[in-house]
Amino acid sequence: MGAELGDTVILAPGLEVDAIMRCVPEGKVVTIKEICQELAKKHRTKYCCTLTTGIFIVAAANAAEETKGGTPYWRTLKSDGELNAKYPGGLERQKRLLEREGHTIINKGKRLLAKDYEQRLIKT
Numbered sequence: 001m002g003a004e005l006g007d008t009v010i011l012a013p014g015l016e017v018d019a020i021m022r023c024v025p026e027g028k029v030v031t032i033k034e035i036c037q038e039l040a041k042k043h044r045t046k047y048c049c050t051l052t053t054g055i056f057i058v059a060a061a062n063a064a065e066e067t068k069g070g071t072p073y074w075r076t077l078k079s080d081g082e083l084n085a086k087y088p089g090g091l092e093r094q095k096r097l098l099e100r101e102g103h104t105i106i107n108k109g110k111r112l113l114a115k116d117y118e119q120r121l122i123k124t
Helices: 014-022 032-042 050-067 090-100
Strands: 105-108 111-114
Touching: 014 032, 014 050, 032 050, 090 105, 090 111
Parallel strands: none
Antiparallel strands: 105 111
């Protein structure tokens, strides 16, 4: 995300990533970008590591599916509104769950994107 030598960076705490994901209400979405911004703000750092955040996003999704937990992981998108093939059930399941909540999913080549996702972002 543009960190340079000397910048402060937080390595995303997994439980905090999951906590943010749990706060996304039906009909809304969040992206890894907003999660990182929230974590950097909370920990008073300039940046948040997107690599560890992405790993914990997928871990939270798998844990939620395995335990039937309360994390609505399908509402967490990649930075540009792209759906995440690494989620349980892959792209088709995430697409189906988002469409059920009123989102429109569009194809862009081999990618699936939530149309106008910016208008449905939660305020972090």
